[in-house]
Structure formats: C-alpha cells, structure tokens
Amino acid sequence: MNAFPRAEFWRGKKVLLTGHTGFKGAWLAFVLQKLGATVVGMALPAATNPNLYLSLGLQNTLTEYLGDIRDPSWVKNVVQNEQPEVVLHLAAQALVRVAYDDPIGTYASNFLGTAHVLDALRDCPSVRVAVMVTTDKVYKNSERATPYKEDDYLGGHDPYSASKAACEILIESYRLSFLEARGICVMSARAGNVIGGGDWSLDRLVPDLVRAWNDDQTVAIRRPDALRPWQHVLEPICAYLCLAEAGWQRPREVARAWNLGPNEAATVRRVIELAQSCFAKGEVEFATCMAGVHEAGLLALDASLARRELGISPRWNLETAVEKTMHWYRQFESGSDASLLCLDDWESYCSASSQHE
Secondary structure: OOOOOOHHHHOOOEEEEEOOOOHHHHHHHHHHHHOOOEEEEEEOOOOOOOOHHHHOOHHHOOEEEEOOOOOHHHHHHHHHHHOOOEEEEOOOOOOHHHHHHOHHHHHHHHHHHHHHHHHHHOOOOOOOEEEEEOOHHHEOOOOOOOOEOOOOOEOOOOHHHHHHHHHHHHHHHHHHHHHHHHOOEEEEEEEOOEEOOOOOOOOOHHHHHHHHHHOOOEEEEOOOOOEEOOEEOHHHHHHHHHHHHHHHHOHHHHOOEEEEOOOOOEEHHHHHHHHHHHHOOOEEEEOOOOOOOOOOOEOOEOOHHHHHHHOOOOOOOHHHHHHHHHHHHHHHHOOOOHHHHHHHHHHHHHHOOOOOO
C-alpha cells in the first residue's frame, strides 16, 4: 500500500488552511487547488519579500482572511463564517532562533493560537477532520542518533520546541475532552526538516545558502554535523492530506500523533555538499566549535508507524530533494515563473514511485 492524495476525495471539499501565506502553507494551498479543493486561508501577511504565496498568485485564487490567530474572536468568526469540512493548521512562529528573541510571542502564536483554532471547532458542525501540524522537535532530546517514536517523551530545551511540545498535550486534551465526542477526528503531525523551492525565510539553511551564493558570498555554517530528517516539502504536504483522508474514513484508528519523515537523517554538511553540486557554485565556512544559543545536535524520526498503518512513504530521497530544490531556485533566479516551477515539481512527484515499492 502506497498512500497518495486522491483528487476524487478532495474535489469540492472546503478546506480551512491556517498559515497559507508561509512557505509550506503556500505549497499546500497550491497542491490542494490542483486536487480540486476549495481553499480558505487564514494567516498573517507574508513575512518575506519575495514570498511563494504572492509569487504563485494565491491571493487571487483562494478565499483569505488576513489576521492573527492570537485573536480568539477573529479565529472563531472565520471558522463560523466558512464552515469548513477539513482543517489543516500550519500557522506558527516556526524559527528556532527567532523564538529565543521573542519567547512570549512564540508561545502565544504556537500554543494559544493552536488553542484558539481547536476551541473554534467545538461549535462548528461542518468539520470532520483536523490535522494539527507541530514539528519533529517535540521530543525530549537526549542527543541520541536513534530515531524518536511517537510514544517517546515530549520535551523542549529551546522555546520553539517547548511551545510545540505543549501543543501536543493541548491537542490531545481537546481531542479527548471535546472534539472526539463531536465526531471530529483530530491528529497531530510531526514532520521533519523541510526543503524546497520558494522558501525565503531567514536563518534557514537552504534559503541562506541560495541568498549568499547568488551574491557570490561565503556562508558561515555554525553546526555542520547536526543531524536532521531532511525531506522535500511535497513529502509532508502529501502526508498531511493522506492523514486527513484516513481520518475522514476511519477516525477512531487515526486520531493520534504521527511522525512524518524520511527513511534516514543526514547532516547539515551532507545537505550542503549536495546543494553545492547541484548549484554549480557556492562557498561555505564550517565552524570548528559550537557557538550561539542551544540547538539540538542529533535528531531523527521513526516514521514507520505512518508507513505501516497508513501507507505513507517518501517518494524522493535526499539527493532528489536537494536537486529539485536547487533547480527551482536557479530557474526562478533566471526569470522562470514560480507557478510553472511548482507545477513541474508536483507532476514529477506524482509520477515518482514510493521508495518502498
């Protein structure tokens, strides 16, 4: 069994997507529209310039509400006005180092924002499924190379990780206390590190590399041997959609937390080496000692449960993911249209086989 989003399921479904102006949210909105869904987006305005959301022209093709999920009245009003059938919650402050600078804002966006979305669902009879996206960093990290499973201890040394671990407890509480009894299947999705064309966030590895290399600058890499579960953005996006489909069809079996990630983790150094090869240029300077705020060194996910129970399995290995990503940026820099680049990646991904086939 190899799960993949089905257009016959999504065609005509009304989907509320929070965080649609972000990198992953824009990709998800793009894919949902290709599958025929009616997308309602709610988020802050896009945070970078350029940004994938505007490059794809999504502001012209979906219904959107621009606002702040830290405002519970605004969230509830959007949900009540739109009466979605499926909710995909991605809105968050998603950068580890930004969370050190603004921990309260991060907790408010991630924890309270998630609470506001969940609470709004209590009075929304149209909703059948909610996929709440957290992160691979929700686990109490013991700096082990062994991948973390869904039943490992939650934790968080840094504010971002702690805010997302707290979300996991919150999601389970709302599921058990309120939403399960109302027939709403609520899942949390813990996805690995994401790369792909169209991310211009600051302090993320690939966007930092692309910005510097386009300007013929050297990139300083602070933790070259950090281990992460890297994957192309289409992997978790399709996994979220497969989760939603499964939750619609068999809610009691699927309402839980799920790890979503590649079969193997890789170091920052390895990703950079692949990126240099694909980009055909690019200088880096690797740090020889740890510097700056605390960040986990070793992090790998065990996503075998999703593979075994739901048939969710990666289609692209790391080499392909990096090659597709760097090709996207090079073509965009040369003047290619973002919509055509994303469509090319989507069609290529659809035609690929699962790594377990």
